[in-house]
Structure formats: C-alpha cells, structure tokens
Amino acid sequence: MAAQTPALGTVDGSSPGTPRRAKGESLGLVMRELREEILDGRLHPGERIRQHAVALRFGTSRQPVREALRQLQNEGLVLVLPNVGARVARLDAAELDEVYLLRQRLEPLAIERSAPSLRDDQLAALAAEAEAMERFGELRGREADWLSHDRAFHLGSFAGAGSPRLLGIVESLWNVAEPYRRAYLGLHPEVVELTLVEHRLLLEALVRRDGEDAARVLELHIRRTRVSLAGHPEVFDS
Numbered sequence: 479m480a481a482q483t484p485a486l487g488t489v490d491g492s493s494p495g496t497p498r499r500a501k502g503e504s505l506g507l508v509m510r511e512l513r514e515e516i517l518d519g520r521l522h523p524g525e526r527i528r529q530h531a532v533a534l535r536f537g538t539s540r541q542p543v544r545e546a547l548r549q550l551q552n553e554g555l556v557l558v559l560p561n562v563g564a565r566v567a568r569l570d571a572a573e574l575d576e577v578y579l580l581r582q583r584l585e586p587l588a589i590e591r592s593a594p595s596l597r598d599d600q601l602a603a604l605a606a607e608a609e610a611m612e613r614f615g616e617l618r619g620r621e622a623d624w625l626s627h628d629r630a631f632h633l634g635s636f637a638g639a640g641s642p643r644l645l646g647i648v649e650s651l652w653n654v655a656e657p658y659r660r661a662y663l664g665l666h667p668e669v670v671e672l673t674l675v676e677h678r679l680l681l682e683a684l685v686r687r688d689g690e691d692a693a694r695v696l697e698l699h700i701r702r703t704r705v706s707l708a709g710h711p712e713v714f715d716s
Contacts, residue, residue: 504538508546511536516555516566517656518622527556527564554654569657571714577654578704580647585700586693588636588648589680593689595638601685607631608677614670621663624670625656631677635684635692661713662703669706673699 512532515521532543547564550556554573558564567573596604610627614620629652636645662669676699683692707713 504536504542505545508532508536508538508543509549512546512550513553513555513653516550517653518626519657519660521566523566523568523657525566527566529564553650567654567657569661569714571708571711573654574658574704574707574714577651577658578700578707581651581655582697582700582704584644584648584651585632585636586697588639588641588644589684589696590689590693591641591644592636592638593684593692594687595640596635596684596687597638600634600637601681604631604634604681604684607634608674608681611670611677612674621660625659625663628659628673629656635680658707659703662707665710665713666706669702672702 512521512527521527527547529540529543529547533540536543547556547558551558551564555567556564557567607627607630611624611631614624633649633652636648639645676695679695680692680699683689683695
C-alpha cells in the first residue's frame with residue numbers, strides 16, 4: 479500500500495476536502511457577500527477581514543479572495559495594506575466631505591434627467607418604498623431595513639436618467655456612503671420624520687415630472703447629512 483502524504487493543504491491554498499468552485503464563480507460570490515456584509519453593517523468599520531477564514535467559508539482558494547479584496551478596495555469599502563492585511567474602511571472626515579460633495583452635485587443632475595422619463599410603474603415603486611419607511615414607527619433595531627428602503631427609493635428615483643456612466647458613479651458613491659448613513663441614523667434617529675417629509679417632496683416633484691424642483695430638494699437633503707455628520711468628529715477615527 480502506497481504511503482499517504484499528510485493533508486496539509488492544497489497547492490493553491492484552499493483547505494483539503496473543501497468543495498472547489500470555479501475561479502470566476504468564487505470571485506463573484508466572495509465580492510457580493512463581503513460587499514453586502516459591509517453595506518448592511520455586519521462587518522463594521524475597521525474590522526479585520528482574514529483571507530484564510532473567508533476562503534474556508536466559501537470553499538475557495540485565497541487567490542479569488544485576494545482579488546475580491548483588491549476590487550472592494552477600489553470601491554472604497556476595504557483597505558488592504560502589505561504585511562498587515564485587509565480591514566473594512568474606517569470612517570474618515572475628509573472622505574465624508576468628498577463623497578457627500580460629489581453626491582450633492584451629481585445626484586441632483588441624475589434626478590433632473592430622470593424625472594421626465596420615469597414610468598408610472600417606476601413612480602409606483604418609489605411610492606411603495608416611501609410608504610414602507612413611513613410604516614416603521616419605532617426605528618430601534620430596524621435601522622438596516624430602513625436604510626435598505628431608503629437606498630431603494632433614492633436609486634430608483636434615478637431610473638429614468640438614461641445615463642449609465644453617471645448612475646455607475648452615483649451607485650459607487652452610495653456604497654462608500656453607506657457606513658456614514660448608518661452613523662448619521664445612529665446619531666440622529668429623530669431625523670427620520672424630516673427625511674420622510676423630504677421624500678414626500680421628492681416624490682411629488684417626480685410625479686409632476688418636475689426635474690428642477692426634485693433636484694433642489696435632493697441637494698438640500700444630501701447637504702443636511704453632510705453638515706450634520708461633519709459636526710460630530712467623535713464618529714470618525716483619529
């Protein structure tokens with residue numbers, strides 16, 4: 479009987495006995511799952527992401543994990559440092575200012591272009607998202623759900639813009655902004671009612687297909703979050 483080699487691991491770094499996935503499938507899966515966990519707060523700003531643990535969890539080698547982390551770093555969600563590893567990006571005052579100023583300029587443009595072309599079914603979907611947020615009542619413990627509806631409402635309001643490059647940039651800014659939105663809601667849960675009023679104003683303007691009015695409301699809506707968060711330096715990592 480031939481001698482057996484101890485199972486210390488595979489050549490590509492995956493664990494023995496772990497179901498293998500195709501490289502492209504693994505990369506897409508790891509990116510989607512890690513992105514979702516960062517955006518919904520299951521992975522917190524500054525939290526370590528261990529490549530070996532991620533590879534074991536998804537049944538893949540470390541190579542697609544490394545590539546996924548590099549791409550998430552390009553999106554601004556992860557920081558990868560040589561000889562240190564990967565961490566979820568921390569909250570940073572300069573980043574807040576840059577991201578929200580860009581949102582404040584680009585999203586009004588997107589909604590102004592979108593308003594005249596929104597279909598009735600798209601407007602109905604926006605109204606449903608707004609109504610879902612209004613039914614929340616006590617917010618505590620349901621912040622992630624509220625933020626999810628808020629994101630769907632805003633990104634859905636740009637659906638008629640017909641500008642894929644603009645909307646790609648806007649969505650990437652929303653991904654970076656997600657931890658700041660969560661921090662803002664944690665600091666000021668009382669602003670939910672004001673936010674709902676602004677959503678109603680946005681929806682009314684969109685129903686009228688008044689892009690200029692919607693753009694004005696949205697610019698003030700975004701600015702309020704930026705100015706308020708900038709006034710709370712304790713939420714940022716020194």
